[in-house]
Amino acid sequence: LRHLVLVLGDQLDLDASAFDGFDAARDAAWMAEAAEESTHVWSSQPRIAFFLAAMRHFAEALREQGRPLHYRRLDDAGTAASLAAQLRADVQRLRPSRLVLTRPGDWRVLQALQAVADDAGVPLELREDRHFYTTPADFAAHAQGRRSLRMEFFYREQRQRHGVLMDGREPLGGQWNYDVENREAFGPQGPGFDLPRPPRFEPDTLTRDVIALVRERFGSHPGRLDSFAWPLTRAQALQAMEAFMRERLPLFGPYQDAIWPGEPWLYHAQLSAALNLKLLTPREVIAAAEAEVRAGRVPLASGEGFIRQILGWREYVRGIYWTQMPGYAQANALDAHEDLPSWYWSGDTDMACLRDAIGQTLAHGYAHHIQRLMVTGLYALLLGVEPAQVHAWYLSVYVDAVEWVELPNTLGMSQYADGGLMASKPYIASGRYIDRQSPACRSCRYRPEQRTGERACPFTTLYWDFLLRHEARFARHPRLAQQVRNAARLDDAERAAILAAAKTLRRQR
Ligand code: FAD
Numbered sequence: 001l002r003h004l005v006l007v008l009g010d011q012l013d014l015d016a017s018a019f020d021g022f023d024a025a026r027d028a029a030w031m032a033e034a035a036e037e038s039t040h041v042w043s044s045q046p047r048i049a050f051f052l053a054a055m056r057h058f059a060e061a062l063r064e065q066g067r068p069l070h071y072r073r074l075d076d077a078g079t080a081a082s083l084a085a086q087l088r089a090d091v092q093r094l095r096p097s098r099l100v101l102t103r104p105g106d107w108r109v110l111q112a113l114q115a116v117a118d119d120a121g122v123p124l125e126l127r128e129d130r131h132f133y134t135t136p137a138d139f140a141a142h143a144q145g146r147r148s149l150r151m152e153f154f155y156r157e158q159r160q161r162h163g164v165l166m167d168g169r170e171p172l173g174g175q176w177n178y179d180v181e182n183r184e185a186f187g188p189q190g191p192g193f194d195l196p197r198p199p200r201f202e203p204d205t206l207t208r209d210v211i212a213l214v215r216e217r218f219g220s221h222p223g224r225l226d227s228f229a230w231p232l233t234r235a236q237a238l239q240a241m242e243a244f245m246r247e248r249l250p251l252f253g254p255y256q257d258a259i260w261p262g263e264p265w266l267y268h269a270q271l272s273a274a275l276n277l278k279l280l281t282p283r284e285v286i287a288a289a290e291a292e293v294r295a296g297r298v299p300l301a302s303g304e305g306f307i308r309q310i311l312g313w314r315e316y317v318r319g320i321y322w323t324q325m326p327g328y329a330q331a332n333a334l335d336a337h338e339d340l341p342s343w344y345w346s347g348d349t350d351m352a353c354l355r356d357a358i359g360q361t362l363a364h365g366y367a368h369h370i371q372r373l374m375v376t377g378l379y380a381l382l383l384g385v386e387p388a389q390v391h392a393w394y395l396s397v398y399v400d401a402v403e404w405v406e407l408p409n410t411l412g413m414s415q416y417a418d419g420g421l422m423a424s425k426p427y428i429a430s431g432r433y434i435d436r437q438s439p440a441c442r443s444c445r446y447r448p449e450q451r452t453g454e455r456a457c458p459f460t461t462l463y464w465d466f467l468l469r470h471e472a473r474f475a476r477h478p479r480l481a482q483q484v485r486n487a488a489r490l491d492d493a494e495r496a497a498i499l500a501a502a503k504t505l506r507r508q509r
């Protein structure tokens with residue numbers, strides 16, 4: 001055997017760089033379902049099922065292409081528990097002269113596979129992942145000499161470099177960013193009956209087998225599988241993308257930050273999982289969105305807002321990940337050491353906004369960005385949960401969770417654990433913010449405007465507690481000083497009441 005081409009669960013692309021020069025007469029692909037990938041964090045059932053089912057469908061696509069494949073199923077007798085152990089055994093058996101791998105999405109996996117190759121004395125050829133617009137080296141060059149790494153400058157560079165939404169040298173429409181036109185809440189009537197329903201992909205036989213396997217092997221893991229309907233093949237992913245462009249992108253911008261209990265999808269794309277497993281390329285998604293804008297079917301503000309998430313945020317967090325790892329995973333700038341409340345794994349809480357966000361997360365493996373950042377993430381930040389535990393939760397529960405994208409979003413953007421490398425300030429807010437974005441407070445036993453007392457909203461209590469606890473740290477912070485000054489004006493009795501109420505909340509697990 002000449003090349004053994006390693007294909008990981010998030011590399012399901014027939015055109016991946018690892019396949020360049022693939023010769024079916026001399027090379028073979030290798031895939032393995034390793035239990036450790038589902039247990040190193042307590043991975044949810046939807047996430048495990050999504051990865052395994054997509055891998056098995058991709059294996060079929062490889063076979064249809066006539067590419068020889070060594071595939072180890074989780075339920076095959078003798079399958080090793082870890083990717084590294086399985087690879088070690090297969091390298092001994094198959095004796096390839098070289099291992100070829102597209103850069104993986106997880107630093108830990110790269111180290112483990114490299115160690116196997118080194119021990120076996122077989123060269124591992126690491127190829128850049130051309131799925132992305134930028135390589136880690138490109139990002140390092142962009143970052144060099146900059147004191148802060150704000151996404152907006154990076155994004156503008158990307159637009160120019162790749163000619164996306166450009167009008168010659170100028171941004172289309174004259175502005176780089178149209179967010180002032182975006183970000184509305186729904187009116188009191190809610191999103192209404194016209195809310196488009198995203199396509200569902202009913203599990204086929206292969207997926208039903210995977211679902212049964214996950215129930216059997218990982219039945220104690222969080223999450224449910226009864227409404228599992230994610231796109232699992234490239235054809236399904238393309239169908240999901242087209243439906244989004246037609247039905248939801250026009251209103252994506254205005255309702256990007258809105259929350260409506262019981263409505264998990266709203267106008268979001270739900271394409272992150274397909275993108276992260278490489279069933280879709282960012283180039284085709286961006287080209288499709290730009291075409292809708294140029295054809296006049298989608299307002300520029302919506303199209304630009306959507307494209308910024310992919311060409312800007314998605315590329316930028318990957319750059320942060322590869323330039324900051326491995327130290328990044330241990331960052332804890334706010335010195336937060338509380339345990340994650342156990343109800344994060346069940347949704348069993350009286351807080352209506354959290355119950356809704358966690359409930360849909362466990363049911364579907366999905367929550368949209370503002371729920372992740374300003375509901376589940378915000379509460380963990382205000383409570384002072386140890387960032388590593390918050391990271392483990394986000395990596396477990398979402399079908400789109402792969403470490404390169406999950407870790408910077410959690411540690412940097414949501415928990416401010418990197419001390420401001422990514423975010424210009426901690427994203428803190430009281431219950432009033434959630435009250436503006438969502439009607440959840442109306443059906444909650446707490447009151448968003450109250451910071452102490454029987455019906456005080458825990459977000460509001462903890463918001464003031466955060467400002468008091470971090471007074472010294474943020475007193476001169478340009479974007480937080482005003483909020484810190486407001487807290488400093490509280491009298492002693494009020495301060496004591498807030499601190500006591502926060503302490504009580506920290507005892508509730
Ligand atoms: P849309 O809202 O429709 O956005 C369109 C696309 O833009 C997404 O499909 C995604 O590919 C990209 N995108 C949007 N925001 C981001 C972002 N901040 N970073 C990177 N890409 C982005 N995204 C993941 O893909 N995997 C994760 O594990 C993940 N963990 C997160 C953890 C936290 C704490 C937070 C605050 C955000 C996280 N995100 C993660 C980013 C974002 O929330 C999801 O990409 C988005 O909610 C996916 O849903 P969607 O496809 O409907 O996205």
Ligand code: SF4
Nearest residue numbers: 351353431441444457
């Ligand atoms: Fe959430 Fe507080 Fe509103 Fe209840 S009152 S839904 S806890 S923000």
